[in-house]
Amino acid sequence: MAPQDSLSLHQVAEALDVHYMTVYRYVRMGRLSAIKSGSQWRVALSDLETFKNRERTVGDIDAPWAERLEARMIAGDAGGAWLVVEAALAAGRTPLFIYSDVLAPAMSSIGHRWERGELDVADEHLATAVALRVVGRLGPRFSRRGRTRGRVLCAMPEGDQHSLSSVMVADVIRSLGFETLDLGANTPPPALVKAVERLDGLEAICLSITNHSALDSARAMVDAVREIEPDLSIIAGGRAIRSDEDADRLGVDGWGVKLTDAIDLVEAITAGPSQAAISVPGPA
Ligand code: B12
Known part of the structure; x- marks a missing residue:
């Protein structure tokens, strides 16, 4: 960016007639884009x-919360990213909205920009690290008081290194009153089986699959669980599942696309056997 095409934060403060610190806060909260040049922030x-x-x-x-968050995530600015989330919460947005309409679209946009060559792997890694911190801080807000409705075990298949979706799904299911446990990315079937054997009160298993080439290992998870617990409900979702054929290939009891589909699936499955074999595919 040529110097004549940009301003320092002091110049921006003058142009907007606000204090320098206000402009700095706009930048840290992702409201105003700025690029660090040496030790100075410059605004195009x-x-x-x-x-x-x-x-x-x-x-x-x-x-535009997603855009603001994306900018802070790419900058590797965990503090600024959290300020964006706090501002969205203060404006009346819910934690669920922040997951489904702010964080997930921000990650998706980062993926598209990465595909187009506008961002590199370092940008994506920085962003993911910040996203995981955001989820770590926002996650406890999904807890619901009162008696637990049972347990739901979440996991992602072996060979799938994407970890954000199962953390987010686990939080959303927790908001329904279930205790959720998340085995996370790259879970081998024997590890899932061990966890199932150890847990009392398990109501369902929720698989998240992002990487399409992990569908076969997800099927291996389903088969391994069916061998020891044939009646346990298993639902699945995520970017890699887009059709009833995908779900049939997995042998699951229900599947969905969006985070909110996970809510409908868990409610339906825990309502009784007549509700099994459901799919709630809506626009992603
Ligand atoms: C970050 C990232 C990575 C990081 C992950 C780090 C980490 N710790 O998580 C790293 C660098 C490891 C990575 C690696 C790869 N990645 Co990647 N990655 C991404 C990126 C940018 C973001 C993923 C993410 O966190 N999204 C946010 C989550 C929350 O969104 P989500 O997974 O879609 O989940 C939503 C829904 O699907 C739904 N949902 C999820 N689970 C469930 C469950 C239920 C029951 C329900 C109802 C709903 C549901 O709710 C969520 C919220 O809306 C995406 C781009 C994108 N568009 O997502 C690519 C992306 C997922 N990656 C992709 C690819 C191709 C790869 C690599 C193969 C690249 C390579 N050549 O090496 C490897 C594969 C590694 C592996 N073995 O898994 C492709 C996947 C294509 C596909 N479907 O197969 C994507 C889409 C990028 C692209 N456009 O090409 N990646």
């Missing part, structure tokens, strides 16, 4: 124009 003139137009036209609750 075009980004300042975008900021002015957006701040005038967009009410707080409808602020």
Whole structure:
């Protein structure tokens, strides 16, 4: 970015008629894009124009939270990312909205930008590390008081190194009153079987599959569990499952696409056997 095309934070403060610290906060909260050049933040003139137009036209609750979070995640700025989340919560957004409509789209956009060559692996790794911290802080807000409705065990198949989706699904299912345990990415079938054997009060297993080439290892998980617990409900979802054929290939009792589908699936499955073999595919 040529120096004449950008401003320092002090110059931006002057242009907006606000204090320097206010501008700094806009940057840390992802509201204003800035790039660090040496030890100085620089704001592109075009980004300042975008900021002015957006701040005038967009009410707080409808602020572009996903874009703001994405910017802080790519910068590797865990503190700033959390400020964005706090601001969204303060504006009235729920933790579920933040997972489904802020964090997941931000990760998806990072994936697209990575595919187009606009971001490299380091950017994606920084962003994922920040995302995991955000989830670590937001996760406890999904807890529900009162008697537990039983346990749900979440996992991802061997060969799938994407870990965010099962953490998020586990949190969402916890908000229904279940105790959720998450084995996370790359879980070998014998490890899943051991966990099933150890746990009392297990109501369902929830598999998240992101990597399409892990569908066969997900099937191996289902088979391994069926051998010891043939009646235990198993549901699945994630980016790698898009059709009834995928779900049939897995041999699961229900499948879905969106985070909120996980809520419907768990409610349906725990409501009784007549509800089994369901799919709730909606637009992703
Ligand atoms: C971060 C990332 C990585 C990181 C993961 C790090 C980590 N610790 O998680 C690393 C670098 C390891 C990685 C590696 C690879 N990745 Co990658 N990765 C991503 C990225 C950018 C974000 C993934 C993410 O966290 N998304 C956020 C989560 C929350 O979204 P989600 O998984 O879609 O889940 C949502 C829904 O599916 C649903 N859901 C999830 N689970 C469940 C369960 C139920 C029951 C229900 C109802 C719903 C549900 O709810 C979630 C929230 O909305 C995506 C891009 C993208 N569009 O997602 C690519 C992406 C997933 N990766 C992809 C690929 C190709 C790879 C590699 C093969 C690249 C390579 N050539 O090496 C490897 C595979 C490694 C492996 N063996 O698994 C492809 C996957 C294509 C496919 N489906 O097969 C994607 C889509 C990028 C792309 N556009 O090509 N990746």
